[in-house]
């Protein structure tokens with residue numbers, strides 16, 4: 001059976017490779033590429049940390065590097081200039097997403113926003129999510145929810161501080177983010193379900209290079225055991241979505257058109273507003289709701305954990321952040337979101353953490369919708385594009401010889417911001433597929449970090465020194481810390497809560 005499959009792959013790849021090499025002969029060369037294997041292409045070179053291994057290869061083969069993932073052509077982009085060509089100059093050609101098995105399975109046939117093909121459906125749901133969940137007015141509306149979730153967290157940590165207990169800071173951060181996100185999207189956190197592990201697993205699977213996506217006739221063999229994991233995730237997540245949507249439908253009758261949360265809005269659109277451009281059924285709603293939950297929860301908590309870890313590792317910077325907070329807020333009260341505009345050093349600290357630890361190290365994969373020539377290199381239609389923001393963020397040619405150092409002051413006097421206008425720093429991407437949750441994400445990261453370091457001095461447990469802190473990472477669509485962050489908090493405000 002396996003021999004038959006390999007034969008099929010061999011024939012298929014020969015047939016598939018032929019047109020590309022012929023095109024190359026027409027004076028259109030593919031970008032430089034390492035030597036690959038006949039069937040796998042370069043899949044075997046990705047390893048456990050593809051962002052790091054691709055960065056190493058790019059040093060030799062250049063900022064626009066061609067690789068073959070099984071039968072799928074791919075380009076890896078590893079410089080600000082090249083990123084600008086793909087995300088700005090030719091943005092429209094690269095604004096689509098590839099079809100991948102995990103997104104198909106967990107997003108009901110890629111009906112979500114993050115993996116939707118570029119076109120009218122994507123445009124409509126992006127607009128819908130922006131207006132109904134991510135606009136400035138909605139962000140303002142949900143402010144009390146964030147405040148309450150954070151207050152509860154500070155209270156629990158203050159209790160722990162009284163007994164000098166070690167706190168699992170990772171769990172605390174996740175609970176604040178989960179709590180406020182559930183409330184925005186679903187109305188409240190539902191204690192019957194714990195979907196966070198399945199969301200995390202889904203994002204891990206989303207970043208895994210699945211042989212079945214790249215060599216379709218091997219898909220049935222599920223060589224990496226991914227299909228079973230995807231199905232297990234789907235059972236948990238679909239069960240959760242079915243229950244909460246049923247309950248929202250039931251409660252909607254009592255509410256008589258008053259919208260409480262994002263699911264209510266989606267349901268009302270499904271019932272009354274199905275138009276020619278946007279047809280929403282239950283699968284669309286499940287896919288979009290899940291997308292918003294995953295996008296809001298995992299990204300923000302990953303970003304916050306890295307900032308706190310860097311602050312623990314760099315006491316000099318921690319001291320400066322706390323001094324700024326004392327000057328702007330004072331020790332008599334907690335931080336409010338209205339203070340954030342005045343916390344300029346804190347913003348630089350968050351930017352610096354996102355430079356070294358980008359939440360999405362290769363962004364979400366883009367895909368070309370037509371053949372195109374860039375910098376004299378031929379990029380075929382349906383070519384996958386990986387923008388290695390992790391590598392760009394640590395490139396000494398871009399950031400000087402101290403690129404690996406955590407040094408927030410490097411941004412002072414530059415025009416670099418988080419908006420993706422300057423291509424050396426792309427924490428939220430750039431162009432058409434740029435993160436629509438940027439404003440909400442930044443507010444959440446800023447207020448949670450500010451509140452935690454304003455309310456508490458955080459000490460590493462068991463005499464651990466900052467240099468002992470484990471900074472290893474787990475690769476997926478996002479790049480969270482591999483280990484939980486533990487610390488002993490000491491309450492430092494003069495008020496008693």
Ligand code: HEM
Pocket residue numbers: 113114115116126134291292293295296297299300303359360363364365426427428429430432433434435436437438440441442445
């Ligand atoms: C610190 C927080 C966040 C970071 C660092 C972040 C980062 C990113 C990045 C890098 C991308 C990929 C861009 C690309 O492929 O070119 C992305 C896409 C996306 N983000 Fe975020 N994000 C954050 C928060 C959020 C939040 C709060 C939401 C919504 C609730 C959200 C929703 C999305 C969606 C829906 C996409 C896909 C957009 C599309 O394909 O059109 N993100 N984000």
